Structures are given as structure tokens and as C-alpha cells.
Amino acid sequence: MKLRFRSLFLILTLALLVVGLAACSETAQTDKTPDASALAAFQAEPATNNGDATKGIQVFGRMPCLTCHTVSGMNGGPPQAAAPTLDHIGTNAATRVPGVTAAQYIRHAILKPDDLTIPEYHNVMPSFSTSLSQTDLDNLVAYLLTLK
Numbered sequence: 732m733k734l735r736f737r738s739l740f741l742i743l744t745l746a747l748l749v750v751g752l753a754a755c756s757e758t759a760q761t762d763k764t765p766d767a768s769a770l771a772a773f774q775a776e777p778a779t780n781n782g783d784a785t786k787g788i789q790v791f792g793r794m795p796c797l798t799c800h801t802v803s804g805m806n807g808g809p810p811q812a813a814a815p816t817l818d819h820i821g822t823n824a825a826t827r828v829p830g831v832t833a834a835q836y837i838r839h840a841i842l843k844p845d846d847l848t849i850p851e852y853h854n855v856m857p858s859f860s861t862s863l864s865q866t867d868l869d870n871l872v873a874y875l876l877t878l879k
């Protein structure tokens with residue numbers, strides 16, 4: 732009898748631990764606000780973009796973006812679990828971080844993806860800060876802004 736109580740106590744303790752851990756990871760995942768230095772970095776990017784979207788499609792095709800992301804009409808298919816779809820990124824980008832424009836958000840996502848805090852996704856995107864010229868970056872951002 733005594734032993735049974737003890738194992739019941741053990742099971743309860745374990746169950747509480749599991750629930751507690753689940754609650755913690757949930758709060759971490761739903762917190763979309765970047766820290767102050769990341770926010771400043773987003774806001775330091777140019778607020779508007781005047782790249783060439785048509786040339787940006789070529790940059791997009793040349794870079795490995797579509798190995799992780801999906802865009803309807805490009806690689807179509809169902810959204811991959813590993814990365815958010817870029818369909819509507821031109822619209823969504825304006826709402827991701829309060830006080831940050833769509834152009835700032837997309838440019839910074841490409842240059843410093845570690846600053847992204849999208850619930851349900853992990854920080855696995857590599858930075859493209861050294862593999863894109865300023866012109867290619869402007870054009871790529873211009874193209875992504877057209878995905879409304």
C-alpha cells in the first residue's frame with residue numbers, strides 16, 4: 732500500500748513536470764517580439780526599396796531559397812514544415828514586427844535571420860549577407876515585396 736502511494740506520487744510529480752515544461756516552451760514560441768537590439772537592427776535597414784522585381788526573380792532562382800521555402804507557381808507544393816511559405820510575404824512582412832516596414836523586415840530576414848522570431852519555426856536559415864551584392868539584394872527584396 733505504502734509503495735503504491737509512493738509510485739502514485741512519483742507519477743504525479745512527473746506529470747506536473749511535463750505539463751510545466753510544455754507551458755514554458757509554449758510561452759517561448761508565441762513570444763514574437765524581438766529583443767531591443769534586434770528591433771534596432773530591423774529598423775536600421777532602409778525603410779523603402781527601389782530594386783527591380785523582375786531581376787529579383789532571377790536572383791531568387793539562383794539562390795537556394797526554394798530548398799526550404801515554397802512559393803506557389805515556383806515550386807508549388809504544400810508548405811514545407813521546415814520553413815514558412817513565402818506566398819504573401821509582401822503583405823505579411825509589414826505585420827511581423829511592429830514599427831518595422833515590409834522592406835526592412837524582408838531585407839533583415841535575409842541578412843540576419845537569427846533575429847527572426849516566428850513561432851513554430853527554428854532558426855535554421857543561413858545568412859546571405861556575404862553572398863549577395865547590394866543590387867542583387869535590392870532586387871530580391873523588390874521581388875519578395877510583390878508576393879502579396
Ligand code: HEC
Nearest residue numbers: 794795796799813814815840847848849852853854855856
Ligand atoms: C535552410 C533553409 C532555408 C533557406 C535556404 C532559406 N530560408 Fe528563409 N527561412 C527559413 C526558416 C526556417 C525561417 C523561419 C526562421 C525563424 O523563425 O527563425 C525563414 C524565414 C524567412 C523569412 C521570413 C518569413 C516570414 O514569414 O516572416 C524570409 C523573408 C526568408 N526566410 C527569405 C529567404 C530567402 C529570400 C532565402 C534565399 C536567399 C531564404 N529565405 C533561404 C529557412 C530557410
